[in-house]
Amino acid sequence: MPEEFAVPEKKAAAKPAQRVIKKYPNRRLYDTDTSTYITLAEVKQLVMASQPIVVRDAKTGDDLTRSILLQIILEEEAGGAPMFSEAVLANIIRFYGHAMQGFMGSYLEKNIQTFTDVQARLAEQTQGMTPEMWKQFLGGQGLIGGYAEQSRAMLTQMQEQLQKQTEQMLGAFGIKR
Structure with missing residues (x-):
């Protein structure tokens, strides 16, 4: 051909x-x-x-x-x-050298990526929305509510990982909770 x-x-x-x-x-x-x-x-x-x-x-x-x-x-x-406010910058500085430093970087990265994804979906989905649709959208079941829930879940996961690591470290020294 x-x-x-x-x-x-x-x-x-x-x-x-x-x-x-x-x-x-x-x-x-x-x-x-x-x-x-x-x-x-x-x-x-x-x-x-x-x-x-x-x-x-x-x-x-x-x-x-x-x-x-x-x-x-x-x-x-x-x-x-x-x-960034001065308080946010000060808190970021405080995480350097802290046991949570590695978690904080990945937490911020995941949160910003999620926020970026939400922002892109928001731009797609809000074209031509009525005020009633905005109310539902911004409510607990909407996209913003989903972002907040995902952020909360990531924080909980980070806390659980820290707790497991602490228990392992204490276990290595023969200390049980």
């Missing part, structure tokens, strides 16, 4: 390739996809567009992605409409 009449093969949904940004000693960021220097604001735009990125030190190849993302958050927080 001629190529122009061939049925295209169905390809698996390919995960977008990670965009590599190189950071040079002069603090400039170089986008290897576009072969241009970019600003931190442009890196933020890539993140906002859900473009997977990795930032690497141009000399050593070290992964600097977390550092750049934290720098973007710091600039956003200083920009006048902070997301």
Whole structure:
């Protein structure tokens, strides 16, 4: 069969390739996809567009992605409409070095992912809603109620894991509850 009449093969949904940004000693960021220097604001735009990125030190190849993302958050927080209160930031700092540090990171990650999923579904489902539908939607059985329940369940799971680990640790010392 001629190529122009061939049925295209169905390809698996390919995960977008990670965009590599190189950071040079002069603090400039170089986008290897576009072969241009970019600003931190442009890196933020890539993140906002859900473009997977990795930032690497141009000399050593070290992964600097977390550092750049934290720098973007710091600039956003200083920009006048902070997301985190001083109390929240202080509590996050207190978890470093604490036995719950590992749990807190995964708890926050899961909670933010759930919130993001809820937000996306909310945008889909609220087009053309009446005030009565909004009442039902925001009630205990709606999407927001489901998010709150899922968040509560994750916290309970985290507490149970901590309790099991504590009992195991005490058991190792011969102490029973």
